[in-house]
Amino acid sequence: RAEARGVPPDVLERVRALRDQIAYHDYRYYVLDAPVISDAEYDALMRELRELEQRHPQLVTPDSPTQRVGGAPLPEFGSVRHRTPMLSLDNAYSVEELRAWAARVARLLPGEPVSFVTELKIDGLAISLEYEDGRFVRGATRGDGTVGEDVTQNLRTIRSIPLRLRCDGPVSLDVRGEVYMVKSAFARLNEERARRGEPLFANPRNAAAGSVRQLDPSVTAGRPLDIFCYTLAYLEGMELPPTHWERLQLLRELGLRVNPHVRRCESLDEVVDYIEYWSHRRHELDYETDGIVVKVDRIDQQERLGATAKSPRWAIAYKYPAEQAVTRVLAIDVNV
Ligand code: NAD
Numbered sequence: 001r002a003e004a005r006g007v008p009p010d011v012l013e014r015v016r017a018l019r020d021q022i023a024y025h026d027y028r029y030y031v032l033d034a035p036v037i038s039d040a041e042y043d044a045l046m047r048e049l050r051e052l053e054q055r056h057p058q059l060v061t062p063d064s065p066t067q068r069v070g071g072a073p074l075p076e077f078g079s080v081r082h083r084t085p086m087l088s089l090d091n092a093y094s095v096e097e098l099r100a101w102a103a104r105v106a107r108l109l110p111g112e113p114v115s116f117v118t119e120l121k122i123d124g125l126a127i128s129l130e131y132e133d134g135r136f137v138r139g140a141t142r143g144d145g146t147v148g149e150d151v152t153q154n155l156r157t158i159r160s161i162p163l164r165l166r167c168d169g170p171v172s173l174d175v176r177g178e179v180y181m182v183k184s185a186f187a188r189l190n191e192e193r194a195r196r197g198e199p200l201f202a203n204p205r206n207a208a209a210g211s212v213r214q215l216d217p218s219v220t221a222g223r224p225l226d227i228f229c230y231t232l233a234y235l236e237g238m239e240l241p242p243t244h245w246e247r248l249q250l251l252r253e254l255g256l257r258v259n260p261h262v263r264r265c266e267s268l269d270e271v272v273d274y275i276e277y278w279s280h281r282r283h284e285l286d287y288e289t290d291g292i293v294v295k296v297d298r299i300d301q302q303e304r305l306g307a308t309a310k311s312p313r314w315a316i317a318y319k320y321p322a323e324q325a326v327t328r329v330l331a332i333d334v335n336v
Pocket of ligand 1: 069121122
């Protein structure tokens with residue numbers, strides 16, 4: 001094909017093989033909630049593909065897994081079109097890569113001071129919640145980023161998702177967050193499943209995702225799930241605060257659950273301190289984290305930085321090095 005002109009045949013073949021493998025693992029992970037390789041192994045495939053595409057940009061097609069978010073929504077669920085896209089995040093695997101990201105941000109905002117907000121990256125399932133006139137009306141998975149699955153009835157069973165906001169006026173909003181299962185509850189759930197001879201969940205992330213994407217809400221109700229909210233994506237009936245930090249405080253005031261360890265950082269050195277602080281302590285938390293998310297605090301700056309098709313330029317996920325070395329042993333015969 002024309003776009004492949006000048007690309008050595010072995011590279012073409014490798015790119016095709018990587019895309020096939022990644023498509024298969026995306027399906028296992030996003031659609032079935034049952035991965036058969038570790039995240040570190042998956043990330044290695046993705047990295048290799050990204051590097052080959054960078055060397056041969058004529059190979060980048062809109063349907064390449066490097067250009068897309070998540071997986072296709074399951075047709076068994078109703079679909080929800082997100083008011084604003086639910087994107088993924090770019091990754092930094094070292095402090096150098098993080099500094100390179102911050103340097104790019106500074107280049108795009110010449111002469112402006114930039115503050116950051118740092119957050120633990122919760123390893124769960126991305127969810128969008130919609131409130132109309134203060135009432136919870138709809139909840140959806142991220143799906144392919146544009147259209148997600150309607151899982152409202154299942155989310156209504158999660159006690160940390162308020163059915164009514166704490167406010168007087170007719171406030172409507174969209175908020176994004178991560179639904180997760182605490183590690184202790186995950187261990188108990190798998191023990192019970194082992195006793196009953198049922199297939200085990202690979203990890204708390206897959207247990208949370210499998211529990212939310214149940215066709216029977218009573219199954220979800222029996223699963224110990226929680227949520228941390230991290231993005232106010234739309235607000236009507238109240239003034240929208242100009243910084244991400246203030247928006248997080250507003251979410252708290254409205255009764256939504258925000259992680260207590262979020263921090264505002266005035267410099268990149270403070271961001272690096274935060275990353276170091278949590279590098280070991282995060283294992284003491286009762287939920288899994290797979291990195292630290294760093295976000296530009298001012299929303300006007302976020303808007304000027306914008307986003308690619310897959311991820312915003314104003315945020316990055318720092319992944320701890322140990323994550324890539326650890327290969328989790330996954331049960332092949334996992335189930336939703
Ligand atoms: P991502 O997990 O790297 O980052 C984006 C997600 O981070 C968001 O959608 C959101 O859900 C989450 N998040 C958690 N805390 C957040 C916070 N405080 N602020 C903002 N976002 C927060 O990207 P992805 O596109 O969801 O998936 C990639 C991940 O999935 C990788 O870790 C990859 O290894 C894994 N994966 C694994 C397999 C496999 O087969 N093992 C297959 C596909 C994907």
